[in-house]
Amino acid sequence: MKVIFILSSIFFLTDCQPPGKKLPIRLTQSSTRKDSLKTKSYEELLKEIEESRKLFSIKYIHADTQAKKACLDEVKKFWINAISNELYSEWKNTPWNFNGTTTKPRQRNIACGFFVVTLLQHMGLKVNRTKLSVCASSQMMKSLVPQQQIKNNSYLSYRNFNEQLKEYGCGVYIIGLDFHTGFIVNDGKENWFIHSNYVGRTGVTKETVLNSEALKSSKTRWVVSLTDDKDFLQRWLKG
Numbered sequence: 001m002k003v004i005f006i007l008s009s010i011f012f013l014t015d016c017q018p019p020g021k022k023l024p025i026r027l028t029q030s031s032t033r034k035d036s037l038k039t040k041s042y043e044e045l046l047k048e049i050e051e052s053r054k055l056f057s058i059k060y061i062h063a064d065t066q067a068k069k070a071c072l073d074e075v076k077k078f079w080i081n082a083i084s085n086e087l088y089s090e091w092k093n094t095p096w097n098f099n100g101t102t103t104k105p106r107q108r109n110i111a112c113g114f115f116v117v118t119l120l121q122h123m124g125l126k127v128n129r130t131k132l133s134v135c136a137s138s139q140m141m142k143s144l145v146p147q148q149q150i151k152n153n154s155y156l157s158y159r160n161f162n163e164q165l166k167e168y169g170c171g172v173y174i175i176g177l178d179f180h181t182g183f184i185v186n187d188g189k190e191n192w193f194i195h196s197n198y199v200g201r202t203g204v205t206k207e208t209v210l211n212s213e214a215l216k217s218s219k220t221r222w223v224v225s226l227t228d229d230k231d232f233l234q235r236w237l238k239g
Contacts, residue, residue, distance in 0.1 A: 137176025
């Protein structure tokens with residue numbers, strides 16, 4: 001399984017950088033596409049994500065126990081920025097369609113499950129895109145993080161659900177709804193829902209959890225964490 005992460009400018013990693021190496025993108029949660037990446041193609045962005053994954057992997061392999069923990073913390077930041085800023089900025093406003101399967105941002109349309117799995121694939125995960133995109137969200141979750149128990153937040157009031165997400169902490173999550181799925185990203189300041197939005201056929205959208213009609217209308221709210229799952233991140237690092 002492969003996974004990768006990208007940021008915007010050059011950043012010299014302290015605890016998690018291979019000697020003499022620099023990550024192609026900056027590991028911060030506030031990075032946007034207003035910098036040098038603005039002129040780069042989507043294919044170049046994906047190459048930089050893969051290069052970052054390989055550099056993380058080299059450092060992690062040679063790190064002691066304490067340094068490994070620091071490295072995984074940086075990997076988490078990398079995932080947060082990649083999903084909520086770098087990749088989302090490319091996919092923003094890509095049209096939704098129930099049968100949408102595009103792999104190219106803003107070209108044709110994409111369904112919610114295909115959006116989630118495509119971004120994971122572009123992060124470097126080796127997955128069966130077609131099979132995973134059309135299965136129930138609970139099956140998708142179990143496939144990605146088989147050792148993790150799915151968190152059922154369906155019984156909480158909507159505001160308490162948002163507060164619970166804050167308690168889970170910073171990270172990238174997958175959420176399963178009645179008939180919809182997407183990413184939840186807690187960037188330390190806000191809980192975001194990033195998804196191919198069927199409401200009004202809006203398409204790929206990033207909205208606060210409290211303002212999401214798709215989330216509010218669902219009776220089911222199941223959540224798993226990708227970035228707090230050590231096994232998942234280690235498999236990503238190993239490629």
